[in-house]
Amino acid sequence: MFQIAGILLWLVIIPYCIGLLPAGLMAADKRNPGLIFLMGYFMMWALFGVVTIPVVLFVRYDNFILASSCFMSLSILCAAAGVYFAYRRAGSIKELVRFRRVSWRGLKQSVTEMSWAERIEWSLFLLLLGFQLYKAAAYASFDGDDAYYVVVSLIAQQADTMYTILPLTGRHTGLDIRHAMAVFPMWTAFVAKKSHIHATILSHTVLPFLLIPLTYLVYFEMGKLLFDRQGKRQEIVARRTSGVVRTRKGRAADNRDAAASRENLPLFMLLMAVFQIFGNVSIYTNETFFLTRTWQGKAVAGSLVIPALLWLFLLLQRSREQRDVIGKKRQRNQGLWLMLVCVNITAGICSSIAVFLVSILMAVTAVCLAFVERDIKILFKMGAVCIPSAVYVLAYLIVGYGYLLK
């Protein structure tokens, strides 16, 4: 019972409440529980990285106790601040938990509005998701890297120390910078410690139940953007109200588009689920990592962090599109920029290589966006987002290769 309460607190309640904080920096119509939950997770992991990495680098003894105490205080503080500001925005507790399109009644309405075909498609997707979760719980996936990643979490949980004991043998060791800065296993250890669950059970059996749905939540949010019924409707309404004359054929096409946008989402999710299950073309693909090493930082980087970046790119460009197409005023999207920073830091806690990968993706996409927008400012903005990654890389190089300077 105590274990379930601990899991609920640290894997559901705290991240959600933290997510309320950056959600306040976004336009009201963009907020929804899924987005807040994702924002909460990325902000929480970023906080964990900011607190834990310096402790790993500069404190040698009982460093896990120090890092987990600081992180616990900071996350509780952020969660409380999130709830407080959300309450102030909403004006009452009732308003705080009510979302225009995601209330129970709204969900029921959405289901009744769906055609039978859509219902079957959603059911098929949920079936595949359930199948993946069942496989994650009932089947063990052997991976040699667990001898490092899972054990390093267990050492932190049982010995209160981070990266001073070699996980493979148990002997004392110096700082291995390549692994030490990727502190995702320490977050696993933190949750294990707080919920009194053995870190190996948490990694192999509990975390897939969080990380698999969380990944699909990113795909779902992305699908909503790609096949956005609301955006399509707004676009159509804007065309009509702005006096653009549409022929009967054009109007029929508009209506078809709006209906099709809604119907595309379950098909997109279904395809994504099939891709994950059959994407095992080699042991290297991110799809294989996603379902066979779900709990490892590198799998989180490949399947959750990188798609989240793409999602944020699309979300950021959406406000530009809305401004261009329907003449909406510039929307509040500081929360999205903050999220972009948090996702970058999260890449750093997942794996040190992920920082390089994400920086490459940021650079390439920034160049492409600057090119299509004819706006060089995008490069500077994206560059500013990468500052924490640059600090990370600098620390990595100084600690890892500093001896060359002596």
Next chain:
Amino acid sequence: MWGIFLESVVIFKNYMGFHQHRYLAFLYLGILLYLWFAEKNRHRRAVFVYAPTLLLLLFFCPLFRKLFVRLLDDSETYYRLLWLLQMSLVSAYGVIRLCAKHRRIGTALACGVIILCGDYVYDSENISRAENAYHLPQETIDIVDLIEPEEGRITVLVPADLIYYIRQYSTNIELPYGREMLIARWDYHHPMYEAMEQAEVIETKSFVELAREYPCAYIVLKEDREMTQPLTEYGFERYGQVGEFVIYQDME
């Protein structure tokens, strides 16, 4: 430079599973080509068309590979650059766009292609029914439960089959050597490992001397492991047996 380019081609082929006759990559490349012509939204074009194409060009660029490997001091992880392509996301989006007029038939066909060209992840030989909540072999847990001290840590010598798992259950068990010895390409050498795993028949006298250097409180051996003399002649006592593994305790 040509050599480096060819290395990248090999990495790409291995990643995409061409050597195992998996051709899911062609679905992705086809969709990418289709999006080059069909995607009109400039932002999506930047994220789903230009960026992946540029990343593919970078992946095959020898200079870029040289820089990447030099900076990370690791050539084994270069394939992870292909994670940035997000093949499944781009393909799923492209398929739905491509089949706009016959979405359901198109999706069903695409699922068929994915199933035919891909590989079912749960078929892997590394996936087996979980024996417990730890997802570790039950024998490992039973052995550790038998020998783990109430306080402090002990060093235990175990066969290669148990090396990956034993410390995932308890960190109170230390090992003379770890997983690093089992990966041939890492090229580590360890006299204890050589005596334990590489000798066809264990030379008991030198083996016991080495084990006592750590000192190993217990030695776990497979039942059928051949030795020149039994361990019991060198101050060890048979402590118990779990499955095919026999546990010996050092009484000296």
